[in-house]
């Protein structure tokens with residue numbers, strides 16, 4: 001399994017792709033009714049199923065969440081490897097992570113198994129193929145809860161059927177700034193696609209990033225779900241591209257000014273909050289996509305988005321860092337990552 | 345008390361909300377309170393929660409109990425539990441409360457028949473094999489591949505006889 005496998009096109013706008021499958025074991029009650037003893041048994045059974053494939057076993061880490069400190073857990077949330085709910089839960093939980101972090105399997109989250117495959121750029125089919133491989137492996141040893149009418153049975157009926165949530169994270173600065181997002185959210189909703197700001201409510205997304213995902217899981221096959229999502233994603237991308245071209249043509253000076261100011265701040269600031277960094281990196285990404293900035297690729301930019309999270313900064317520089325110190329380390333990290341690289 | 349989200353600023357706001365069907369109280373700083381929603385990043389419905397509680401409200405008023413059954417014999421969940429949490433207690437609940445859950449499931453998904461992958465044990469069941477062969481047979485006849493059609497017919501016959509034993 002190489003990193004390149006989980007990489008796709010359109011990285012100027014598509015930050016990442018995620019495929020999630022929800023699965024439950026037939027012979028155990030769902031999370032809210034599961035005892036600690038049952039949870040431990042179930043975790044062991046799932047470990048065993050995953051370890052049947054030696055090649056896979058060698059790249060997976062099996063982690064008991066209670067063995068991790070809070071900061072590490074929080075840094076996993078920032079990297080989208082686990083959900084905030086999973087991080088906060090006090091139940092017996094386990095996490096199975098691939099060394100390259102493209103696979104993460106939460107055991108005993110809302111469903112017994114929440115299997116996620118994540119890639120960079122638009123790579124829905126590649127991620128789905130990998131998720132299906134893992135599902136087949138689980139299916140070989142485990143009795144998965146399934147019903148011919150309702151599909152894979154899940155704790156919450158919103159996930160019945162395929163249990164599949166396919167999503168892409170898009171960088172949509174121009175649609176945001178032109179106030180087109182609200183309309184887009186409404187249009188997408190009509191055809192069963194949910195659009196959400198990453199850290200914001202509806203129309204105000206931090207760093208102008210949005211998560212586009214399917215709403216329905218029952219009645220659509222995995223392939224149909226992914227194709228519909230791909231279709232709407234392509235449309236959103238082309239709208240964003242049209243607006244970028246128009247902005248460059250009509251207000252080139254203002255556009256360039258904003259991008260270069262942000263780049264200058266990122267390379268020189270001494271104190272930087274996470275939210276300021278996210279906004280500046282948004283401008284930088286836009287600048288790269290329009291050919292104003294060179295010298296850094298989108299993958300590096302993506303990892304920076306994770307690295308600047310408060311917990312990630314603290315994990316790397318000392319867990320007892322007060323917030324102001326974190327802001328200093330963040331500024332230093334950004335200077336080191338960008339200075340002497342960025343070219344106009 | 346530090347903000348539960350960023351663990352950075354002083355918490356100033358109490359926020360009561362429904363996350364994944366669960367009522368929760370959170371202590372947040374001003375900045376995070378404004379940005380609240382990040383919590384739902386992974387949540388099951390991606391924004392469906394609002395719709396969900398709306399539906400559950402409707403569902404409560406027209407609630408009919410299945411005759412003679414108040415709780416799931418496997419996990420002990422009741423319909424009241426479901427309408428409070430939006431979650432069932434175990435896989436068996438979907439059978440026990442089938443009649444009550446189906447209208448609700450149809451309203452969420454707009455459809456109520458699974459289409460997509462299935463576990464191997466079900467894919468290889470005689471019933472599934474017969475269904476698959478029957479559609480193959482229809483295709484072979486339509487394409488006038490009579491030799492193949494005859495083969496499939498033999499296979500079907502054997503399967504159906506085996507099923508009756």
Ligand SMILES: [Zn+2]
Pocket residue numbers: 347348349350351352353372373374375376377
């Ligand atoms: Zn906060």
Ligand SMILES: [Zn+2]
Pocket residue numbers: 416417418419420421432433434435436437
């Ligand atoms: Zn039950």
